[in-house]
Amino acid sequence: MTSDVAVVGAGPAGLCAAIAAAERGARVAVFDRDGPPGGQLIKQTHRFFGSAREQAGTRGIDIARQLGARLGALPAATLFSDTTVLGFYPDRVLLAERDDEIIKCRAERFIFAAGAAERPLAFPGNDLPGIYGAGAVQTLMNVHGVRPGRRVLMVGSGNIGLIVSYQLLQAGVAVTAVVEALPRIGGYLVHAAKIRRAGVPILAAHTVLEAHGTDCLEAATIGCVKDFVPVPGTGRRVECDVMCLAVGLSPLGDLMWEAGCRMVFCPELGGHVAWRDADMQTSVPGVYVAGDAAGIEEASSAMAEGRLAGLASAASLGLIPGDEYRRCRAEVLAELDRLRGGPTAQKVREGLARLSSGPAGGGVSADMDAQVISTQLLETGAPAPEDVARATPPPERLARGPVAVVECFQRIPCDPCAAACKHGAIAPFADINDLPRIDHDACDGCGACISRCPGLAIVVVDESRPDAAVVRLPCEFLPLPRPGDEVSALDREGRPVAAGRVVRVQSGRALDRTAVVWLEVPRGMGMVVRHFIAGAGPAGGPAHE
Amino acid sequence: MRIERHPIIEFVKGPTVKFCFAGRELQGFQGEPIAAALHAAGVKVLSHSPHLGRPRGFFCAIGNCSSCLMVVNGRPNVRVCVEKLTAGMTVERQRGRGRLVPAAPAAAEEAPAAAEEAPATAAGAAGGEARCG
Numbered sequence: 001m002t003s004d005v006a007v008v009g010a011g012p013a014g015l016c017a018a019i020a021a022a023e024r025g026a027r028v029a030v031f032d033r034d035g036p037p038g039g040q041l042i043k044q045t046h047r048f049f050g051s052a053r054e055q056a057g058t059r060g061i062d063i064a065r066q067l068g069a070r071l072g073a074l075p076a077a078t079l080f081s082d083t084t085v086l087g088f089y090p091d092r093v094l095l096a097e098r099d100d101e102i103i104k105c106r107a108e109r110f111i112f113a114a115g116a117a118e119r120p121l122a123f124p125g126n127d128l129p130g131i132y133g134a135g136a137v138q139t140l141m142n143v144h145g146v147r148p149g150r151r152v153l154m155v156g157s158g159n160i161g162l163i164v165s166y167q168l169l170q171a172g173v174a175v176t177a178v179v180e181a182l183p184r185i186g187g188y189l190v191h192a193a194k195i196r197r198a199g200v201p202i203l204a205a206h207t208v209l210e211a212h213g214t215d216c217l218e219a220a221t222i223g224c225v226k227d228f229v230p231v232p233g234t235g236r237r238v239e240c241d242v243m244c245l246a247v248g249l250s251p252l253g254d255l256m257w258e259a260g261c262r263m264v265f266c267p268e269l270g271g272h273v274a275w276r277d278a279d280m281q282t283s284v285p286g287v288y289v290a291g292d293a294a295g296i297e298e299a300s301s302a303m304a305e306g307r308l309a310g311l312a313s314a315a316s317l318g319l320i321p322g323d324e325y326r327r328c329r330a331e332v333l334a335e336l337d338r339l340r341g342g343p344t345a346q347k348v349r350e351g352l353a354r355l356s357s358g359p360a361g362g363g364v365s366a367d368m369d370a371q372v373i374s375t376q377l378l379e380t381g382a383p384a385p386e387d388v389a390r391a392t393p394p395p396e397r398l399a400r401g402p403v404a405v406v407e408c409f410q411r412i413p414c415d416p417c418a419a420a421c422k423h424g425a426i427a428p429f430a431d432i433n434d435l436p437r438i439d440h441d442a443c444d445g446c447g448a449c450i451s452r453c454p455g456l457a458i459v460v461v462d463e464s465r466p467d468a469a470v471v472r473l474p475c476e477f478l479p480l481p482r483p484g485d486e487v488s489a490l491d492r493e494g495r496p497v498a499a500g501r502v503v504r505v506q507s508g509r510a511l512d513r514t515a516v517v518w519l520e521v522p523r524g525m526g527m528v529v530r531h532f533i534a535g536a537g538p539a540g541g542p543a544h545e
Numbered sequence: 546m547r548i549e550r551h552p553i554i555e556f557v558k559g560p561t562v563k564f565c566f567a568g569r570e571l572q573g574f575q576g577e578p579i580a581a582a583l584h585a586a587g588v589k590v591l592s593h594s595p596h597l598g599r600p601r602g603f604f605c606a607i608g609n610c611s612s613c614l615m616v617v618n619g620r621p622n623v624r625v626c627v628e629k630l631t632a633g634m635t636v637e638r639q640r641g642r643g644r645l646v647p648a649a650p651a652a653a654e655e656a657p658a659a660a661e662e663a664p665a666t667a668a669g670a671a672g673g674e675a676r677c678g
Contacts, residue, residue, distance in 0.1 A: 133606070
């Protein structure tokens with residue numbers, strides 16, 4: 001078969017590349033070894049960050065469906081699923097295998113978007129069954145509906161470690177702890193807050209020292225580390241039948257090596273990645289890269305890179321006039337700059353600078369990275385009083401009636417809250433990496449923002465009643481409580497602090513599976529209570545199953 | 546081990562099918578990976594390593610790492626984390642590297658030499674464990 005553009009990988013990058021090229025009239029063949037398109041999106045149950053203008057606020061699983069449908073509606077595009085690409089040949093041919101049959105595809109342009117692989121970690125016993133990649137557990141649980149076990153130790157506090165911990169709780173699996181070898185939490189602090197208030201401890205400067213068990217994992221020894229060296233005498237045993245390794249990803253660069261692309265070692269991007277120009281074209285003319293295969297980043301950046309590679313390949317085939325392509329490219333590059341502009345993308349910017357001519361995103365000053373976050377918050381995921389104070393409405397406003405409290409302390413690329421507020425109380429974002437700015441006096445406490453915040457970092461607090469306070473909390477656990485239920489109210493660290501009574505539960509289509517639970521708690525506890533469990537469950541336990 | 550209700554996801558399952566693992570009859574859903582069906586049935590040990598015979602489970606669940614190689618319908622080195630379950634499959638734990646024996650008559654000759662590793666024929670599974678009725 002022949003094709004104008006051959007795309008390897010139907011994840012966020014590959015799908016966006018294929019859609020962009022096929023929309024411009026290129027005949028596109030997309031190869032993916034998996035069944036349904038979407039790559040890792042098909043297991044991402046959380047709402048995405050990024051710009052509300054793009055896909056932010058939409059769950060990964062829904063983005064996968066939308067992109068798959070868009071590709072399917074394009075007659076110029078053909079998806080070869082359950083098809084594994086075997087190799088790239090210098091006469092511009094891809095070989096692929098499906099059902100023991102070989103498919104040969106000759107193409108004018110190639111876009112390699114094969115994604116990444118999870119890294120293992122070296123420690124005694126690391127080969128025991130029960131020790132899995134965190135993404136593997138996510139696949140087992142969110143795609144195939146099977147729990148990995150009963151009690152999980154999570155190794156690594158990057159976004160994958162934090163998100164999978166939360167998803168384990170949603171599936172009714174206990175998380176004993178999250179250990180992180182670095183002295184601070186690696187992922188977004190809003191993800192950390194979601195598991196902290198459910199009682200899961202996050203231990204920075206800790207790692208796994210040894211796994212125990214005969215046939216399967218039974219327990220692990222964890223201990224303190226300093227500069228990646230274990231501190232003697234700090235080891236302690238934790239019971240767990242599952243350990244998830246979330247210690248980073250390596251780009252899958254096999255096809256780039258095979259094609260002879262110039263590869264550059266960029267540890268900030270996960271290892272060896274292909275050099276590319278501002279069109280995502282590698283040193284081999286006609287070969288483009290996008291997504292995690294081009295360097296480990298967030299899915300939102302992967303989608304933008306894919307779109308850029310798709311547009312560039314179509315333009316190079318004469319399918320987009322030069323002026324129009326330059327305008328489109330400028331738009332995508334500006335979006336990438338926004339996504340990579342904040343402090344959480346520092347590493348990515350350094351890696352891209354090393355690649356030297358990539359779309360590195362420019363002019364981020366040290367000042368811009370400066371942000372006020374307490375050490376406690378960075379190390380444990382639970383905000384210190386000074387962090388909470390910055391989010392707390394003035395006492396007279398709290399006393400007047402319900403008001404939204406936005407507990408978003410870290411500059412991350414995310415802005416759906418501004419669009420969610422119909423009263424203009426949350427200011428539009430000049431920079432997507434800004435912290436949300438809320439005018440508490442303009443807020444009428446309607447709560448529309450609660451289920452729209454991808455970080456589940458907004459609650460509504462009503463301290464106006466003389467007898468009790470009411471806190472409205474986002475809830476993504478089953479079973480949902482019913483009005484009248486007596487529950488145990490938890491603080492931001494999952495500690496029971498008061499008795500609570502459910503007074504109302506909002507759910508339904510508009511809330512997109514994030515229910516809002518109205519909880520009556522003692523007066524003065526409105527700024528303390530952030531979660532609840534039915535009865536008194538164990539810390540980190542399957543609180544809602 | 547199956548998740549019955551989930552706050553975000555609706556699981557769409559194929560029909561229930563029976564398959565044979567190490568002489569036991571187990572159930573799974575058609576089209577799910579063999580490893581998922583085994584895990585749901587509480588089976589975590591999928592193979593034993595070539596040199597030390599250490600137990601191995603899956604690791605990546607997306608066909609990357611080869612930690613989950615098993616003998617399926619007599620064929621060794623099948624990545625069960627991505628191989629789809631079908632009715633009547635015979636699944637065996639693999640010891641070592643596995644051995645592909647092209648045809649049944651040759652299998653008889655090869656069998657003694659292959660005793661340490663998983664002997665396999667195109668016709669069906671062997672491997673020292675009892676078969677399902």
